[in-house]
Ligand SMILES: Nc1ncnc2c1ncn2[C@@H]1O[C@H](COP(=O)(O)OP(=O)(O)OP(=O)(O)O)[C@@H](O)[C@H]1O
């Protein structure tokens with residue numbers, strides 16, 4: 001939304017999460033926030049999971065202000081990563097004209113004007129569901145919209161989002177997206193996101209929220225410790241990821257789900273192995289995560305083919321990729337072993353789906369006993385587009401420019 005009421009000019013944008021199938025873990029350069037290996041992810045549809053950011057600018061504002069999920073966050077606003085996003089987009093800013101063609105702000109004006117920013121996530125923040133990816137992509141996308149920024153090379157906006165949070169660069173595009181590692185020359189300009197495949201119409205995902213609490217070890221801190229202490233991580237970055245990424249891209253282009261699934265699970269396993277190889281070790285997956293892995297493994301053996309691919313980020317929550325024709329069956333199986341409260345499965349109805357006796361028998365052998373509450377929520381989703389302009393929501397009051405988003409009570 002773009003409005004200029006009472007000389008407050010504001011825009012609202014939303015951005016998606018993305019869940020990597022070849023993981024980014026480890027920084028080559030902490031200042032530029034660049035990775036020790038390239039990575040690849042699926043940008044998820046924004047219906048259920050998105051960050052929504054409104055930014056307002058006005059000569060009336062006396063300082064920058066930022067609200068996250070309704071709470072003012074001064075420290076985050078002044079953090080180097082947040083400032084890098086604002087200043088990065090300001091460098092690409094253009095003039096702003098009103099509807100009659102009058103110049104309102106010239107591109108030189110922007111850096112003297114204060115911003116009010118309000119953002120919220122429609123899903124748990126800092127719980128290993130890529131809130132930093134959606135959040136920084138929404139911030140950069142909204143700044144680009146506000147400042148009418150223009151890229152000087154393709155992918156430049158993603159290089160700015162990368163400085164907010166590495167994984168955010170991949171949320172600047174829809175579909176399947178690679179983050180190319182890049183090189184230190186020219187301030188890592190080539191460490192940027194690149195769309196690999198716009199659409200894989202049959203691809204689906206189930207997100208199982210095992211815990212929505214803030215994780216103890218943030219990705220930023222965890223990967224720094226891994227870089228310093230894990231020899232396995234160095235080996236992975238140099239000798240495993242390059243070939244695996246190439247194989248993954250080929251599998252995506254061929255829409256070869258079996259290969260995609262195998263590489264996805266192997267890469268998740270290896271990422272968590274590097275966390276264990278870190279000293280002191282980092283445990284992101286928990287017992288419930290491991291039971292999900294077992295059920296998925298049995299499901300694939302029972303089917304005689306790879307129909308489901310689990311992956312875990314820096315937390316216990318599972319993302320399971322599958323194809324459209326198996327999503328309902330798989331969701332019914334997961335809801336059987338990890339029952340969720342009524343209404344906690346968004347986006348899919350599994351009530352009419354019967355499960356085969358032979359499948360249940362094979363899964364029972366894992367020792368999993370269905371227990372309500374081990375999984376709190378399940379989202380059924382699919383790949384989706386990059387950042388979008390929002391016209392029906394605004395997080396700042398158009399009259400005062402102050403936050404007007406109030407989080408709903410659980
Ligand atoms: N909408 C948002 N706008 C701006 N910053 C955000 C937003 N949402 C989250 N963040 C920032 O990202 C941080 C969370 O990042 P972190 O990497 O710890 O968790 P995550 O992104 O949810 O999990 P992961 O990256 O492991 O999937 C928050 O503490 C906040 O600083």
Ligand SMILES: C[C@@](O)(CCOP(=O)(O)OP(=O)(O)O)CC(=O)O
Nearest residue numbers: 020023024165166167219220313314
């Ligand atoms: C496990 C991951 O989700 C790690 C994401 O780490 P972040 O992008 O959150 O880290 P920072 O760059 O320090 O902000 C894997 C991935 O998304 O590739």
